[in-house]
């Protein structure tokens with residue numbers, strides 16, 4: 056039997072808690088920012104200038120609010136994690152520095168050396184095969200009518216759980232990367248490829264993060280894509296609204312560029328949408344509401360994609376609160392992803408069973424269109440599949456087998472639960488490659504026979 060906990064319900068959320076948006080001057084608890092005014096804190100340039108980029112700054116800004124032990128642990132984390140440090144003051148000040156070990160925001164952006172676990176034997180730097188499915192640099196073309204365009208490798212924060220840690224944010228002590236910033240050299244080749252492939256209707260502009268594109272780049276990309284006759288939808292992907300709402304509320308030049316592209320799209324009858332990335336209700340404050348009100352008043356559709364992470368949002372209460380707050384702010388909770396099998400993330404990953412149970416518990420807590428679909432983005436490039444749509448699940452050994460009949464006909468894909476969440480007997484089996492290779496082969500054969508291949 057698996058020892059994995061399922062659908063943790065810790066407490067009942069008061070009915071209207073999701074309408075209480077934090078509006079205090081929380082940053083003033085940070086010693087270095089005690090005299091920062093609301094206007095300064097709300098200025099996007101102040102946020103950028105004071106972003107935390109190094110461990111030294113953590114100590115400098117927090118002073119006695121953080122113990123030497125935690126600082127040392129963060130330093131140790133930097134020797135292991137594939138991601139550099141970058142945190143906006145907004146998120147840094149929302150961390151509960153009285154209990155940093157358990158804080159969901161600290162966990163996402165400032166990994167501790169003590170929390171890391173060995174990577175799963177089947178982890179991959181490019182778990183989703185985005186590079187293999189790339190016909191031209193910076194573009195992934197997997198689904199017939201949709202492409203993923205990665206014009207930048209820069210982000211306003213660097214997340215410990217990033218699925219593109221192989222590219223994003225520059226080299227670290229642990230990993231050499233070929234990050235390319237916002238290099239425009241290949242963009243025209245991308246537009247050319249899209250123009251020559253008339254089946255493509257939908258472009259996700261991600262990265263990296265669209266927040267790091269200049270107003271001119273936002274316009275150039277948006278207009279170039281929208282002018283292609285068969286393109287019907289573009290989506291700017293940004294974690295920005297969650298971790299840096301001040302850019303929406305105070306960077307007028309950037310917001311104007313976004314509005315211009317939106318208006319340009321509408322004039323052609325085409326969609327310009329924003330996809331964002333809240334994972335914890337602790338990221339949400341009155342600043343988020345102000346940013347969303349501004350976007351909503353301009354007619355933007357905003358959807359959210361969260362990543363399921365242990366100790367961040369894997370309880371029913373946290374997830375229900377997140378979904379209700381997003382819905383209240385006019386953000387559609389679209390997807391919750393099972394964590395990808397990328398390096399340095401084993402401590403974050405949940406089992407497939409946990410994801411299934413969480414979705415079951417969530418369903419019915421709000422309107423169907425505001426209930427996110429829980430998906431597994433299949434390692435090996437099978438695309439996103441609903442968490443309950445596997446062909447076979449050996450829960451004891453944490454092996455699930457999937458197919459993606461339209462995306463990769465005839466192929467079978469495997470996703471693996473984190474080993475530390477399996478029973479002691481199963482953990483033993485995962486120590487011997489001959490044993491676990493046989494388990495995987497048996498699981499795949501079970502599906503191949505079932506499907507009559």
Ligand code: SF4
Nearest residue numbers: 210213214217263294
């Ligand atoms: S914002 Fe997105 S692309 Fe950037 S580090 Fe976080 S998860 Fe990765």
